[in-house]
Amino acid sequence: xxxxxxxxxxxxxxxxxxxxxxxxxxxxxxxxxxxxxxxxxxxxxxxxxxxxxxxxxxxxxxxxxxxxxxxxxxxxxxxxxxxxxxxxxxxxxxxxxxxxxxxxxxxxxxxxxxxxxxxxxxxxxxxxxxxxxxxxxxxxxxxxxxxxxxxxxxxxxxxxxxxxxxxxxxxxxxxxxxxxxxxxxxxxxxxxxxxxxxxxxxxxxxxxxxxxxxxxxxxxxxxxxxxxxxxxxxxxxxxxxxxxxxxxxxxxxxxxxxxxxxxxxxxxxxxxxxxxxxxxxxxxxxxxxxxxxxxxxxxxxxxxxxxxxxxxxxxxxxxxxxxxxxxxxxxxxxxxxxxxxxxxxxxxxxxxxxxxxxxxxxxxxxxxxxxxxxxxxxxxxxxxxxxxxxxxxxxxxxxxxxxxxxxxxxxxxxxxxxxxxxxxxxxxxxxxxxxxxxxxxxxxxxxxxxxxxxxxxxxxxxxxxxxxxxxxxxxxxxxxxxxx
Amino acid sequence: xxxxxxxxxxxxxxxxxxxxxxxxxxxxxxxxxxxxxxxxxxxxxxxxxxxxxxxxxxxxxxxxxxxxxxxxxxxxxxxxxxxxxxxxxxxxxxxxxxxxxxxxxxxxxxxxxxxxxxxxxxxxxxxxxxxxxxxxxxxxxxxxxxxxxxxx
Numbered sequence: 001x002x003x004x005x006x007x008x009x010x011x012x013x014x015x016x017x018x019x020x021x022x023x024x025x026x027x028x029x030x031x032x033x034x035x036x037x038x039x040x041x042x043x044x045x046x047x048x049x050x051x052x053x054x055x056x057x058x059x060x061x062x063x064x065x066x067x068x069x070x071x072x073x074x075x076x077x078x079x080x081x082x083x084x085x086x087x088x089x090x091x092x093x094x095x096x097x098x099x100x101x102x103x104x105x106x107x108x109x110x111x112x113x114x115x116x117x118x119x120x121x122x123x124x125x126x127x128x129x130x131x132x133x134x135x136x137x138x139x140x141x142x143x144x145x146x147x148x149x150x151x152x153x154x155x156x157x158x159x160x161x162x163x164x165x166x167x168x169x170x171x172x173x174x175x176x177x178x179x180x181x182x183x184x185x186x187x188x189x190x191x192x193x194x195x196x197x198x199x200x201x202x203x204x205x206x207x208x209x210x211x212x213x214x215x216x217x218x219x220x221x222x223x224x225x226x227x228x229x230x231x232x233x234x235x236x237x238x239x240x241x242x243x244x245x246x247x248x249x250x251x252x253x254x255x256x257x258x259x260x261x262x263x264x265x266x267x268x269x270x271x272x273x274x275x276x277x278x279x280x281x282x283x284x285x286x287x288x289x290x291x292x293x294x295x296x297x298x299x300x301x302x303x304x305x306x307x308x309x310x311x312x313x314x315x316x317x318x319x320x321x322x323x324x325x326x327x328x329x330x331x332x333x334x335x336x337x338x339x340x341x342x343x344x345x346x347x348x349x350x351x352x353x354x355x356x357x358x359x360x361x362x363x364x365x366x367x368x369x370x371x372x373x374x375x376x377x378x379x380x381x382x383x384x385x386x387x388x389x390x391x392x393x394x395x396x397x398x399x400x401x402x403x404x405x406x407x408x409x410x411x412x413x414x415x416x417x418x419x420x421x422x423x424x425x426x427x428x429x430x431x432x433x434x435x436x437x438x439x440x441x442x443x444x445x446x447x448x449x450x451x452x453x454x455x456x457x458x459x460x461x462x463x464x465x466x467x468x469x470x471x472x473x474x475x476x477x478x479x480x481x482x483x484x
Numbered sequence: 485x486x487x488x489x490x491x492x493x494x495x496x497x498x499x500x501x502x503x504x505x506x507x508x509x510x511x512x513x514x515x516x517x518x519x520x521x522x523x524x525x526x527x528x529x530x531x532x533x534x535x536x537x538x539x540x541x542x543x544x545x546x547x548x549x550x551x552x553x554x555x556x557x558x559x560x561x562x563x564x565x566x567x568x569x570x571x572x573x574x575x576x577x578x579x580x581x582x583x584x585x586x587x588x589x590x591x592x593x594x595x596x597x598x599x600x601x602x603x604x605x606x607x608x609x610x611x612x613x614x615x616x617x618x619x620x621x622x623x624x625x626x627x628x629x630x631x632x633x634x635x636x
Contacts, residue, residue: 073615073635098612098635190572197603243571246612250564257557270557270616 003042005051007031013467017051017063024268025054029063032401034463037067049076052268056081057276058089060342060349066356066406067463073097074271077355080404082340084349085277090265092274093256093285095352097333098249100289101296102207102240104330105173106379106390107304108226109311110323111233113213113479120437123211123314124480128439130310131209131303133482148192149184155294156329159301165308169301171368173329174358174376177297179336183287187244188251191288195244195295208483209307210236210381212388212476219473222374222392226327228474235324236388236476237303238381240333241296248292252285277350286335293334300329327390328377332357332407338366340402351402359393359405359470378470381408382457388476389461396468405470406460422447440483501529510609510634515627519588522621522628523559524580527566530614531577533634534570535600535607542578542596555588556619559630562591563614576600611636 007015010030015038017029029050033041041047046069053075054063060082069078074094083089116123143151151158156177160167170177214232217223241248256273259281260266265274275281304326308319315322335352342349351358360367360376367376375392382388397403424447431438465472504511512529516522531537548565552558569575575597582593617633 071617073613073617190568193572247568247572250568250613254561254564258553261553 001045001048003045003047005047007038007042007047011467013463017047017054019054022051022054022268024266025051025063026056026059027054027062029054029065031065031067031069032406032463032467032469033067033069034459037459037463041069044071046071046076046078049074049269050079052272053079053081053095055267056083056090056092056272056274057265058083058085058087060084060087060089061402064401064404066401066404067460068355068406068408072354074269074273075352075354078406079352079354080356080401081352082349082402083277083352084342084347085337086347089277089350090274091277091282091285091335091350092272092352093249093252093289094271094273095354096249096289096335097354098246099240099242099333100245100249100292101294101331102238102245102333103174103296103300104236104238104332104379104381105300105304106327106329106377107235107237107307107324108228108327109233109235111315113231113233116233116479119314120211120480123310124437124439124482126310126314127209127211127307127480128482130313131306131482133207133209133440143196145192145196148196151195151298152184152187152291152294153182154178155182155297156301159298159305164302164305169304169326171370172326173297174331175293175297176368177301177329178294179290181287182290182294183284184291186284186287187248187291191244191247191251191292194247195242198242198244207239208236208381208481209238209303210388210481211479212236213479214474215387215477216475217473218475219392219471222471222473225374226377226390226473227323227325228390233479234327234476235304235307236379236381237300237307239296239300239303241292242299244295245292248288252281252288255281256285289335293331296331297329328371328379330357330377330379338403340398349402351404353404353407355407356404357407358403359391359397359401360403361393361395361398363395364393364398364403375471377473378405380406380457380461386457386477388478389457389472390474390476391461391465391470391472393470394468397470400467401469405464408457408460418447436478437480438483439481500525504631509615509636510611511631512634513629513631515629517627519555519584519621519628520582522630523562523582523584523591526559526563526630526632527577527580529632530563530566530611530634531570533609534611535576535602535605537576537578537598537600539578539598541598544575544597544599546573546575546577546595546597548591548593548595550591552589552591555621556616558584558588558591559621559632560614560616560619562593563632566595567611567613570600571602574599574601574603609636 019025064080066078577597
């Protein structure tokens with residue numbers, strides 16, 4: 001199905017779906033994009049989902065979507081919506097996603113491309129060996145139920161307390177590596193069982209671990225403050241809450257679907273199932289969602305530790321002397337309670353970011369001191385053949401999109417189309433010619449995640465930069481990738 | 485003569501499902517002569533996607549009991565329950581014996597399958613859930629059919 005509805009041009013980078021489009025829309029929809037991206041956006045009918053989200057009780061200002069928008073569960077991927085708890089605002093698990101706190105972290109090194117260019121195969125082979133990845137993979141970490149409850153409360157702090165990293169890592173993370181208010185009692189037995197198997201694993205599909213090099217710097221001042229330079233070797237880790245998160249989402253979608261009639265909520269799509277924030281159903285979901293988010297942060301902390309250990313093994317130096325510090329960690333599937341200004345008044349709103357990243361601007365008190373002048377680092381993974389980006393958040397995003405920006409490139413082509421048209425050996429050869437080594441447990445994943453199935457991340461990042469939602473700092477090119 | 489025999493053989497076995505296009509996930513069309521068969525074929529399609537299993541033994545048994553507000557929700561709950569059991573209890577379903585009440589609000593099933601560890605054995609696709617996207621069980625002249633999108 002192709003989008004046939006209205007998309008009024010507000011500016012070069014903003015397009016509006018007026019609330020008159022569909023009876024029941026409480027606010028307009030706004031999609032950040034440019035003309036080039038718009039034709040792909042219409043093709044999978046994702047704007048219909050932006051219109052549907054506008055039905056949510058208590059929604060504030062707009063139903064938003066970022067330029068990497070594509071069809072998702074209830075909310076589109078790239079969807080952002082703020083609801084007001086004091087005005088009957090709801091929370092919707094579809095606005096968070098199955099992979100709760102799917103997110104990404106970026107660490108730097110003091111190594112240069114020159115120094116490692118002959119070692120890339122060795123690096124990727126060792127990473128593939130040391131970091132558990134792949135469909136249904138299990139990790140080396142075995143925890144009891146009590147210990148698992150601690151992970152759900154303490155997040156990355158738990159990992160650090162067990163020797164997987166240092167406390168400085170926690171400062172460089174959204175929510176300092178653990179969000180408060182997680183409630184392990186709201187997590188089902190099944191979620192616990194699934195989580196136990198998969199702590200410290202990379203996962204599959206679009207999850208990955210990438211060694212990259214900085215190829216371009218857009219803001220020399222910020223780059224210098226972050227200790228970045230051209231040719232620098234960086235590592236990016238993209239992973240989420242694994243089976244624990246999926247089970248929690250499943251459990252609570254069922255609860256919320258049943259609660260719709262109880263609260264008299266009418267929605268055009270059952271997948272937007274939600275409940276008022278102050279309801280018992282919503283409170284339980286929030287407690288469980290935060291637990292899953294913390295599990296994902298603990299997971300990424302452990303994965304980072306395994307990467308540091310691998311580099312130590314290869315370079316025979318400590319990770320500290322290799323300068324492997326964490327730049328930042330961001331979530332891109334989550335719902336947060338944040339202070340935002342609405343009509344001149346400060347309010348606490350529930351911000352759903354489903355395939356969207358928080359992008360606080362300079363001066364925001366939520367940021368660690370070292371980033372308060374710069375703005376929050378925003379990490380945007382691209383696809384494995386092209387580039388990823390580091391940006392910083394802006395005051396403008398706080399004003400326009402509840403401090404939200406894109407999260408990645410967004411798909412344009414289906415997995416089945418990819419499997420039909422792309423030959424894995426040709427693809428691997430092409431990537432190798434570009435200097436990119438790939439390791440994955442399944443050839444199918446490589447094909448399904450081929451660069452051509454994604455929008456060009458350059459276009460997506462260009463839009464958020466020109467729209468003023470985030471500011472480009474550096475462009476990173478992949479050197480080797482471990483995929484699930 | 486051999487050719488004719490093969491053609492007849494194939495027409496007896498009606499197509500159970502077909503894989504369609506979808507941008508980010510997997511979309512499948514399921515067919516069934518009855519609602520029960522539709523539910524069974526949906527489960528078969530799901531696990532054919534997840535794992536290539538040639539093992540027809542079915543030493544383990546599990547019971548499933550579900551409720552829903554309508555038939556579409558019952559189908560989604562059925563498939564998501566099977567996914568959850570697979571990953572939680574490492575149980576791969578093979579044969580289904582199910583009962584759906586006449587109001588389409590309750591399902592009872594007895595499932596035979598095998599122990600299968602998805603964390604130690606190769607699986608093809610990690611399916612997170614069955615979604616409501618375009619879900620609408622329809623009856624046409626010959627059979628029931630439904631399109632299901634699985635979140636991958």
